[in-house]
Amino acid sequence: MTPVIALVGRPNVGKSTLFNQMTRSRDALVADFPGLTRDRKYGEGSYEGQRFIVIDTGGLTGDEQGLDLEMARQSMQAVEEADIVLFLVDGRAGLTAGDELIADSLRRSGKQAHLVVNKTDGQDPDIAASDFYSLGFESTFLIAASHNRGIRSMLEILLPSEEEREEEDRADRYPGIRIGVVGRPNVGKSTLVNRMLGEERVVVYDMPGTTRDSVYIPYERQGSQYTLIDTAGVRRRKNVSEVVEKFSIIKTLQAIDDAHVVILVIDAREGLVDQDLHLIGFVLDAGRSLVIAINKWDGMDPEDRARVKEQVQRRLDFLDYADKHYISALHGSGVGVMYESVEACYESAMAKWPTNRLTAILQDAIAQHQPPMVHGRRIKLRYAHQGGSNPPVIVVHGNQVDSLPGAYKRYLENTFRKVLKVTGSPIRFEFKSGENPFAGKVDRLTPRQKVKKDNDEKKGRRPKKQRQKSLKR
Numbered sequence: 001m002t003p004v005i006a007l008v009g010r011p012n013v014g015k016s017t018l019f020n021q022m023t024r025s026r027d028a029l030v031a032d033f034p035g036l037t038r039d040r041k042y043g044e045g046s047y048e049g050q051r052f053i054v055i056d057t058g059g060l061t062g063d064e065q066g067l068d069l070e071m072a073r074q075s076m077q078a079v080e081e082a083d084i085v086l087f088l089v090d091g092r093a094g095l096t097a098g099d100e101l102i103a104d105s106l107r108r109s110g111k112q113a114h115l116v117v118n119k120t121d122g123q124d125p126d127i128a129a130s131d132f133y134s135l136g137f138e139s140t141f142l143i144a145a146s147h148n149r150g151i152r153s154m155l156e157i158l159l160p161s162e163e164e165r166e167e168e169d170r171a172d173r174y175p176g177i178r179i180g181v182v183g184r185p186n187v188g189k190s191t192l193v194n195r196m197l198g199e200e201r202v203v204v205y206d207m208p209g210t211t212r213d214s215v216y217i218p219y220e221r222q223g224s225q226y227t228l229i230d231t232a233g234v235r236r237r238k239n240v241s242e243v244v245e246k247f248s249i250i251k252t253l254q255a256i257d258d259a260h261v262v263i264l265v266i267d268a269r270e271g272l273v274d275q276d277l278h279l280i281g282f283v284l285d286a287g288r289s290l291v292i293a294i295n296k297w298d299g300m301d302p303e304d305r306a307r308v309k310e311q312v313q314r315r316l317d318f319l320d321y322a323d324k325h326y327i328s329a330l331h332g333s334g335v336g337v338m339y340e341s342v343e344a345c346y347e348s349a350m351a352k353w354p355t356n357r358l359t360a361i362l363q364d365a366i367a368q369h370q371p372p373m374v375h376g377r378r379i380k381l382r383y384a385h386q387g388g389s390n391p392p393v394i395v396v397h398g399n400q401v402d403s404l405p406g407a408y409k410r411y412l413e414n415t416f417r418k419v420l421k422v423t424g425s426p427i428r429f430e431f432k433s434g435e436n437p438f439a440g441k442v443d444r445l446t447p448r449q450k451v452k453k454d455n456d457e458k459k460g461r462r463p464k465k466q467r468q469k470s471l472k473r
Helices: 015-023 067-081 097-109 125-135 151-158 162-173 189-197 243-258 274-286 302-315 338-349 355-368 406-420 447-459 464-472
Strands: 004-009 041-047 050-056 084-090 113-118 140-142 177-183 215-221 224-230 261-267 289-295 324-326 380-388 393-399 428-433
Touching: 004 015, 004 067, 004 097, 015 041, 015 050, 015 084, 015 113, 015 151, 041 151, 067 097, 084 097, 097 113, 097 125, 113 125, 125 140, 140 151, 140 355, 151 380, 177 189, 177 243, 177 274, 177 338, 189 215, 189 224, 189 261, 189 289, 243 274, 261 274, 261 338, 274 289, 289 302, 289 338, 302 324, 355 380, 355 406, 406 428
Parallel strands: 004 050, 004 084, 084 113, 113 140, 177 224, 177 261, 261 289, 289 324, 393 428
Antiparallel strands: 041 050, 215 224, 380 393
């Protein structure tokens, strides 16, 4: 579905300028004169292949009368039609009583509204936005519409990515939480699926390779919807000979992509083997939440249980955020508790966090432990926002981010995981830096500068900048 974005705010805050930038047109009249836009104006734009509709509205003041009252009705009608509302304010004028009245109207409308501080060019954006944080909006964007600055990063956050659109399509076909059950052959995957369903839905037989294709089973449990995905066992590549089995492996990898949460089943009597670690690698590469189920726990000696627990703790130390359950799929012991872990993983993977909260966590992390110096300059990390879900993607903006060491990235990941209480799901970070506007440009000298440079070279004098550097030394 094509999202609809409405632009609302006081007169002369830059709504029509932003409309023209988003639609790449000049359909809206723009002048330094308040109240130029009277009626709703519709336009179409696109970003990264995602189409959207923009509605430009007349200015609101909060105490409209006469013609202004009709303009206000037009604006509120646009709010009702929209999926996303952008509330524009003037960063130069600061917070006004009209802004507070409009913010109150938007809160009562119940629509998803975002604060956009415009006209931040020529001043510190954080200082320009400081007055408006008292309005209490969860997300705030700092832009300069006349210079087309900050608009792309705003659309990147507001519009669903291609992955999110694919996720919506999958959600229509397979409702609820999708749980993929994977593991090596004959570890008890189908037995676990039947136990979780409470009925014999898939074939169970004491022979490896009984399941050939991935089986999608929608069901309901305690008022919640789920879709279980039973997959074929994945063996080591050298043991795969049949064409059908190779096809089954591809289906298993596709099922991992389709799932919200993956349950990896391990045979406790055989212990943790290398193929289990390969499967964990597939799950982590796909960015899916993970729950570890150590099956066939019944009937084992205490010494064997202690040995398996020690092995799991040692070899899966890097998965300390994933829940581990020791179960018996055949007898049902420990299976019901796994639903709590599955639901916690799903909530973490699909969580939405406002930009101001992520930025606050980033600033606190920097205050505790600053990024290192590179070439005599401190790496600066300015703000963070969410770039996607399942897995959660956090985009951090700054400069010199390409030089950020891996240890500091892991520190940020651990900090965000702890503060946001992310369970079972990996967190991916993307680091972006602003482009240098002078990169690739040749420094052209004026005729006078060329004459001075030639005279300096003839006299053997160094350029002024080099002389200053030598004096500092």
